[in-house]
Amino acid sequence: MPGTRRRSNTERRDESQARILDSAEALFAARGFNGVSVKDIAKAAQVDTSLVHYYFASKAGLFTAVLRRHAPRVNQTRMDSMAAYARSAGTQMTVEGVLRAYLEPAFRLAREGGESEQNYMTLIAQISVLTSDALPGVDTTAFDPAIEAFISMLQQVRPEASREDLYWFYHLLTGAITQSWARTGRIDRLSGGLCRSDDFDTIVEKTVAVFAHGLTVGETPR
Template structure:
């Protein structure tokens, strides 16, 4: 019988760090940044608070590490899908095609990631609806690289729209994504259980349907103003 290999100090430190991040992820997701203490996280991770400060210095540092933890993987999923679609579509690139490339692989990744990844996305939803610099030491979103590429491709797909209009379009879409990630349960209440805020598959499908023509079918400002005066 082969004896099990002893973990190295580096492996043990990494395991402790991961355990802290996983505990913090769940608590921040359910309690918010201001509703969770370092001691609560240490207790959930079954470590001493001194170890928390050793790895992350402050709660701000820990929250930043949690926010950055899975960002590279999510960005890679999005960027890979966007690049593939743009190459395949060429001059026939469409807003709907970009929405599918941006949203469907991300939602599929969430399904594979299970509840832990859903906790992570709930934290991102909090960040998306929080004033810039509200969390000390955390500036901007870790998803900006993929978002900027998505916006650039949207401008290719809708050259008749101004850069400002395309950014407003993303702003509205981002709100829908963030509310979905948050899983607030409000949809469940409003629909009397007909719809579930944790039904990510339907949320993805409906989001694409709602936003697919969002940059195509819009009244010119003059027409809109005239209608309001009628």
């Protein structure tokens, strides 16, 4: 067609890779790593299986690429949010404020980012209960900087809390986060529709309300 610009090889490559990643992300989130084949992904992405292997070498390589796809953005939004809160609150920081600064960015990304981001959060929730050697690319190092910043801010707010308590606090909090990201629908059924597992705004508010008063201070009982 006259006037239509031909796409460059780079543009075509980027489009193909994005389509493969989108398809893999959705399928892995729905079925898990072992429930999906390269053939399934290639079919969903409308490409030949050889192209998947060409770009990502293997299913394991593709899975790793999917896990690392949104991590920089999630980390950066969290870091920016916590830094902004620290600047605005100064010496008046609270556990509630730190929690909100840490929680809101990722849930906002899941709510506003679309299907891809929601699939990613679901996938992260699924792998969070696995050991680091269970599947390729399953590690927490991508998120560690934001987690350590979060714990350091909690330490500033509650200097009397032991480092051990702070890590246990994070451990319990991350369980609530990943349960919410999984969007299992269980709370929908249990509550008879009073609560929705995709109501991210309410989830943030309830999580902040519960955990803001749940930081144990003092020695852990023996």
